[in-house]
Amino acid sequence: MQCCRLVLLLMGQCSLYVAVLYGYELVEEKKTWEEAREYCKAKHIDLATMQTFTDLEEVVDLVGDKGDTWIGLRRQTGSTKTWSWSSPKVKFIDSEAAWKTNEPNNAAGAEDCVAMLDNKWIDFRCGLKKRFLCYDERNLKKFHLHTEKKSWPEAWRYCRNHHTDLASGDAQLTGDAFQTEMSGSAGEKVWIGLYADTWAWSDGNYPSFWNPTLFKGEGQGAKLSDGSYPALWNPTLFEGKGACVALSEKKWKSEDCSHKNNFLCNTQETNPATKPVPKPVNDPAPKPVTKPATKPDKLVLINKSMTWERALSYCREKHNELVSATNPTEQTLVQNIAMGAKTTHVWMALRYSCTLDLWFWVDNKVVKYSNWGTSEEIVDTCDMSGAMEKGGKHQWFKKNANKKLNFICREY
CATH class of the missing domain: 3.10.100.10 (Mannose-Binding Protein A, subunit A)
Structure with missing residues (x-):
């Protein structure tokens, strides 16, 4: 098949x-x-x-x-492990590592996740159940030590759901607030956000x-x-x-x-002699582009009403891509442009996969930051795309992809 x-x-x-x-x-x-x-x-x-x-x-x-x-x-x-922090904002720096003597040793095999014991790091199998330390950048209390023991993946998902992430990086794993939260865990192994990706x-x-x-x-x-x-x-x-x-x-x-x-x-199969063929509008595969590091993105409001797929094709043909809002800063930039639209909502590069049961940006980014609103509109769950309201709180709403709306293109 x-x-x-x-x-x-x-x-x-x-x-x-x-x-x-x-x-x-x-x-x-x-x-x-x-x-x-x-x-x-x-x-x-x-x-x-x-x-x-x-x-x-x-x-x-x-x-x-x-x-x-x-x-x-x-x-x-057989390869050398590459250590990374679970927080995408923190880069692992080898010189800041606080390994316990003779660690990491991969003693039990597949020891790809790291716990802290009395301020020193030890590698363990990720499926072992341990206490874990979450970091919350949104609240005054930044550190949250959870005594209910979980595997590393379970702890990571819990921290992502209820806080920001597992505690990650030298800046977080030092200081008075960190030491205060960890004061009751002497002699206990506590998961932190360090892992090795060996896959x-x-x-x-x-x-x-x-x-x-x-x-x-x-x-x-x-x-x-x-x-x-x-x-x-x-x-x-x-x-x-x-x-x-x-x-x-x-x-x-x-x-x-x-x-x-x-x-x-x-x-x-490849055929170099084949002539160019227009890209099907129903294929939301990411468009490869090289983005200059020093040139800021330009957002272009298109006051033409199109279905989501036609809007995606238009942006890729005339500009670069439908707009995405992957963080609060991008959200603010997009909503400022959206206010000039002639329709109540504007299409974004947000698409739902019925097969995988998840939302994703068509440039292949997953949806971490979100600004969903609630709507009573009946939507075909296997043909949904995301649109931002032009006014109000500029929240995102699920819309049938065949609905015709204005849209915003991103130009690199």
């Missing part, structure tokens, strides 16, 4: 267009992960990799209820649904419409029970690589 789509690439300065038939084939033969990869490399390209939400939707639809299915994601057991695709790339690794931004941090988090990852993934990943009931989970499952292959 195959699933494919047409993608156009612009090559260099010579404006050579290459039409790429890119997709997936589900192979219903039971093989180990290594056997499956050998099969895919021999007959196609490699085991399936996914780098956009569109890819994820296609794969979930293709697999359906066929049972556990290998994809090309695997733990890189990579079989082609050597890293998952890019979040920025830039497994937790940073937000892979599981993408909130659903009810405020909860989607479970693309089964929690067993972090418990060291397996080094290879299978898709099972719309979730990814780790399994022993020697298990025999169905599997997905990447398929690809």
Whole structure:
């Protein structure tokens, strides 16, 4: 069974267009992960990799209820670990690390998450239950030590839901307020926001649904419409029970690589002579652009009423992309422009995936910051896009994608 789509690439300065038939084939033969990869490399390209939400939707639809299915994601057991903070605002600096003597040692294998013991760091398996420390940038009380023990992923999701994040970085893990909150935890191991991302695709790339690794931004941090988090990852993934990943009931989970499952292959054919073909308006794949670091974005209000898909195509043809509002600063900039619209709402680059049950920005960012309002309008849940009201509190509302509204384009 195959699933494919047409993608156009612009090559260099010579404006050579290459039409790429890119997709997936589900192979219903039971093989180990290594056997499956050998099969895919021999007959196609490699085991399936996914780098956009569109890819994820296609794969979930293709697999359906066929049972556990290998994809090309695997733990890189022999590689050097790259440590990162769960907070996307904090960069890990090796010279600021506070490791306990002889740590990190990966003693039990797959020790990819970090807890603090008496101000020193120790690596542990992420599935172990421990106390955890949340940081809340919105409240006067910044630190919250929770004594109910959770695994690292559970603690991380709890902090994201109820505070800001797990405590991250040298600036947060020092100081009087931090020491005061931790004063009652002497001799206790407490999860902090440090983790090692050792998962990579079989082609050597890293998952890019979040920025830039497994937790940073937000892979599981993408909130659903009810405020909860989607479970693309089964929690067993972090418990060291397996080094290879299978898709099972719309979730990814780790399994022993020697298990025999169905599997997905990447398929690809290229024809350099193919002429450019207009991009289908129903394919919200991100448009690749190079954004100058020193040039601020320009927001352009289009006072023409179009469906969401037509607005997306218009922005990509005439400017760069439909506008997004991924933080309060961007929200303010967009709402100031929206006030000039002729319709009550303006389209944004916000799209709902019925298959994955999550909202995402079409430039492949997940929705962490949000400004949803409530509406009694009846909306087709599998054809929803997001629009901002031009007045009032400039909140976001779910709208049928075939509704015609003004829209705002972003120009890089």
